[in-house]
Amino acid sequence: MKRLMPLAVLYVSTLAHAGTPGNIDANRLLNANQDAANWLAHGRTYDEQRFSPLTRINDQNVAGLGLAWTQKLDIDRGTEATPIVVDGVMYTTGAFSIVYAFDAASGKPLWKYDPKIPMEKLSQGCCDVVNRGVAVWQGKVYVGSFDGRLIALDAATGKEVWSVDTVLDPNKSYTITGAPRIVKGKVLIGNGGAEFGVRGYITAYDADTGKQAWRFFTVPGDPALPPENEAMAKAMKTWKGNGWVKWGGGGTVWDSMSYDPELDLLYVGTGNGSPWNYQFRSQGEGDNLYLSSIVALRPETGEYVWHFQVTPGDRWDFTATQQIVLADIQIDGKTRKVLMQAPKNGFFYVIDRTNGEFISGNNFVQVNWASGLDPKTGRPILTDQADYAKAPKVIQPSFLGGHSWHPMSYNPNTGYVYIPAQDTVAELKAADKPLFLPTKSVVNFGLDVPDLPEDPKILNQIRSAWRGHLIAWDPVKQQAAWTHDYVESGNGGTLSTAGNLVFQGTSDGRVMAFSADKGKQLWEHRANSGVLGGPVTYEVKGEQYVAFMAGWGGIMPLIAGGLTDKGKVQPESRVLVFKLGAKGELPPPRKAPVLPPQVPALTASADEIAQGRTLFNGMCGACHGLNAASGGVIPDLRYLSPDKHQAFVGIVSGAFMSKGMPSFAGVLDMPQMQLIQQYIIKRSLDLRAAADATAAQ
Structure with a gap:
């Protein structure tokens, strides 16, 4: 094994480009692998390998990394961006789609752009108001805003150049959380919203003007209308009835894209069905193309070339929006042009990227919904556990996936893929009928609200089954070369380097480095908050830096706060940049919330409390946590102050809409709101009783 890249790998000087901020053209993107000093694209290169040839920081000296600089971001919510670094300037994003430019060596702020997301839009996404970063091209910085705009900014000043609305239907819950990509002078962006009843698509816009060049839909539209193209005609045959028309169908392209310049193919990953319930969406029949698929398109026109569906007839939220990595690897003595993906469904796929042919696949986490993959087609072999249409089933991995967006x-050099993997389980139960809310297009995904027990002992047992892993996966042997286990799931993305290193942040507030070949832990530093996004490395004036975006958020602390250890990590969003020999210090982490000395009286009966629990989990749990146990990103209502309790009905009725709290007036009546409040009071008392019991031990 070849551990370090030879010195013959020349780093492109930034001096030739330093005069114009954001000066990236087609030649620089195509040759990004030779431009090791910069991080020019989301995955550093078009192949999305997230591998750096830099070696100044390596397995022999990484223990000497210290904090070079840090900058606090405006909003302490989920921070998921991959920074772009161009000629000594870092461009990155935080929550609410706010864009920042920093001096990459010193951390000095250069400019900031706030797209001013309307607060009433904040409830329109499934998984927090996150953003995964920007694209940079010919002096412009491009960002997708949470409310569905694609915005071009001047790279020198941060001033808006142009803005377009990418949303197909303003009455639907479309969002953007993913990073744009630039291919052949076009800005490519998809949308989120499959949970809430939208039709998926990816759109290309002219990078100079913002004019739409093409749009490719990922699922068919109304069967009463002619299909948009042959790809949609082909897809239509795999859907039954017309139930998906009202529900949108899903298949959103909310994250992954890769590009092969030699084949001139753009690869996009598509999302889950809308709703999840296969019976509502397609009468329980058909593969439902192009849900949960990898689709190859021509970037000039959006023309369909081929597809590979990782989860036919998806009904488990097993998206294929996870990163698509391109590589040329030796298989059976031949060099194969492959793409590799570890989607939510728990299987690792190696696909021929020239034609979509399945080469191999194997599960990289525990899986019970399928017994394996057909060796010829790669189609999952379903088990009885997969079908929850008639009876609830415990599915593994859960809807959070064996590998999510991280x-x-x-x-x-090692030949390994470094996967931020996780073992998760969840019970799925089909609902009797669809449930709609005015604040979203669709709610509850056609499923009954999952039940998370309140008993702390049972929660600890469930928590023990939700584990994170850093897996070094051998794609040729289709097995793990080494694994590092974590207590918590939902850990951050990975970066590998020619210095024989793998970097990763953790959900419990650390940043770490491991040897890429053996998995030995070599370095660790406090991060104050969960680190979810992918780290990057770059070089300025001969000094190598490693950067992480810290900020606890995303779906896990929203819906499943009861399964997180909130005592370890609080929301705190900032950029953390390290270099050898630096001695910087982080401020102390934020303290956990403290229960108010008094809560209102609990007056409801046991039956009324049970009703309040059902209402809370159905209406409030997706943001404030099932059983009123939040991960702390959105307020944990068990800690409500007396004045907030006094204003509770008004808040639920819309008094805090300007702060992002949707109105449930007309959805809940006064007695229902009071039942929810009584349930919150009961959960506050439970928390106090648990604290008293711990103190008495």
């Missing part, structure tokens, strides 16, 4: 990396 980016993986590929190291051509």
